[in-house]
Amino acid sequence: MSYLSKIMAAAGLVMGLALAGAVANAQQPAPKQAAPAPTLKPASPAALAAAKEILMMKNANAMYANAVPNIVEQTKNALLQSNLNYQKDLNEVAIIVAKNLAGKEQEIGDGMAKIYANEFTEQELKDLVTFYKSPLGQKLLATEPRAIQFSMSYMNQWGQVFAQTVNEQFRVEMKKRGKEI
Incomplete structure (x- = not known):
């Protein structure tokens, strides 16, 4: 297993653990007030394109490639804990849900690109692309x-x-x- 694969697997594990906590929290009563998501400044199409190119060169998608199936599995397992008599149905439904939501993990990549575009100017992103190609x-x-x-x-x-x-x-x-x- 290559080093990058190991890093990405570790990152995936961390993400999975964080998302598992979110699934567990989903079964808890809603908090009185959730923290608002950070506001990102609007980014130009060119800045977003450069950010996506950087993320592609860094193989960032490996961190979240299995996000949908992992979250579906974690949700199914959480539901099974309190609904053991529905195991067969939940296993079958998990396949349907995963198929229906396939590709949604791309939203993570889009969000990451927006974050990069928020943190760097368009020119800095273009310079980074040039640098990573050097x-x-x-x-x-x-x-x-x-x-x-x-x-x-x-x-x-x-x-x-x-x-x-x-x-x-x-x-x-x-x-x-x-x-x-």
Whole structure:
């Protein structure tokens, strides 16, 4: 499995967990007032096109390619918990719902493009496209996932070692108070 695939699988897992929480919350009473979605400034068609091109070059769609089937499955499983006697029907309905909603995950890509267009000017997006097409940009696209993986691994290792340092500091300070922990 390539590194990019692993990163995208991890991102998909994170997204799936977040969406699973949304499914669970859907079964809870609605909150009194939900936080409003951030307002994005209007983007030109050229800015959106450049943003979509950047996302395509970064293979961002791999993060959400399975969003619809995953959410359908999570919803079905949540419904099964309180409707075990409908297992056969819910399994059959899940297939129908997934088929009816196939392709809706593209809304995620469109939203991501709008976010990029909100964060960068049209010219900056065009410059980024040019950069990603350059040899250095191509190298970045190819090696960044591995650098991110190694960085995450380093942060995890650092955190484990640092936690031991923090634990020792607690022990020293508590010992000064005459309390062994």
